[in-house]
Amino acid sequence: MEFVETDRAPLCQHCGAALTRIEYRRDKKFHFGFVTGASWVILFICPHCHKIIGTQFW
Numbered sequence: 001m002e003f004v005e006t007d008r009a010p011l012c013q014h015c016g017a018a019l020t021r022i023e024y025r026r027d028k029k030f031h032f033g034f035v036t037g038a039s040w041v042i043l044f045i046c047p048h049c050h051k052i053i054g055t056q057f058w
Contacts, residue, residue, distance in 0.1 A: 015049035023047050029057070 009018040023045040044054040 012046040012048060012051070012053060014046060014051040014053070017046065017048040019046065019053075021047055022053070 009020045011017065012019055025043045025045065027041045027043065029039055029041045040058040042056040042058065043052050044056070045051070046053050
């Protein structure tokens with residue numbers, strides 16, 4: 001496998017638009033059970049079709 005640096009922007013997997021900018025939103029999520037307390041869920045959103053393209057838990 002070869003890794004090559006590129007200048008091209010990634011494409012949205014839903015609408016195919018170039019992702020030169022990604023919007024995000026933080027939502028509070030609560031855990032119950034073994035892990036307790038509150039954490040954040042960050043949703044990464046396509047600015048063209050407004051679909052979620054990824055998540056990150058904090």
